[in-house]
Amino acid sequence: MRKRLFLSLLVLGTVVMLFNSCAYKLSLNGASIPPDLKTIDIQFFENNSQLVVPTLSQTFTEALKNRIRTQTNISIIRGEANATMSGAITGYSIAPVSIQATNSNTAPIAGASRLTITVQVKYVYDADKKLSFEESFTKSKDFTGDSASQEQTLIPEIVKQLTDDIFNRAFANWN
Numbered sequence: 001m002r003k004r005l006f007l008s009l010l011v012l013g014t015v016v017m018l019f020n021s022c023a024y025k026l027s028l029n030g031a032s033i034p035p036d037l038k039t040i041d042i043q044f045f046e047n048n049s050q051l052v053v054p055t056l057s058q059t060f061t062e063a064l065k066n067r068i069r070t071q072t073n074i075s076i077i078r079g080e081a082n083a084t085m086s087g088a089i090t091g092y093s094i095a096p097v098s099i100q101a102t103n104s105n106t107a108p109i110a111g112a113s114r115l116t117i118t119v120q121v122k123y124v125y126d127a128d129k130k131l132s133f134e135e136s137f138t139k140s141k142d143f144t145g146d147s148a149s150q151e152q153t154l155i156p157e158i159v160k161q162l163t164d165d166i167f168n169r170a171f172a173n174w175n
Helices: 004-019 057-073 149-170
Strands: 040-043 083-100 108-124 134-145
Touching: 040 057, 057 083, 057 149, 083 134, 083 149, 108 149, 134 149
Parallel strands: 040 083
Antiparallel strands: 083 108, 108 134
């Protein structure tokens, strides 16, 4: 019994040592992070879209920082870092996706609308240029009713989807 326990622990220890010596750290969320990526500078994502929501830049930037802070061991710093993430919110729009019929005396109205947010992201990782990228990420959600009452609920949902995609592109390279 003791021999089996000892052999099991020996095998487990060997497996752990092999995983620790791999070129990339594998986190619980599936991210593959190079071991020398210790710091990142996440710059403020300014809202350059035609339709500006005053809090969107701050909401998005903080959500991206929070995702990296909670899902990795990478330190977020200002200034010189191993990697930099920058960009801008380039699109924010609300458009009808279906028309609802009305009586013949009034114009048709939107039966459902779509809120769409687009973010341009530039990720530069100095140690491995192959992992760097510059691309746009777009997510949207459909809704019914007044857009003003829906935006406060929809924006956090879309921001979460965007930060998930950006995180996966930068640290899991799933694209």
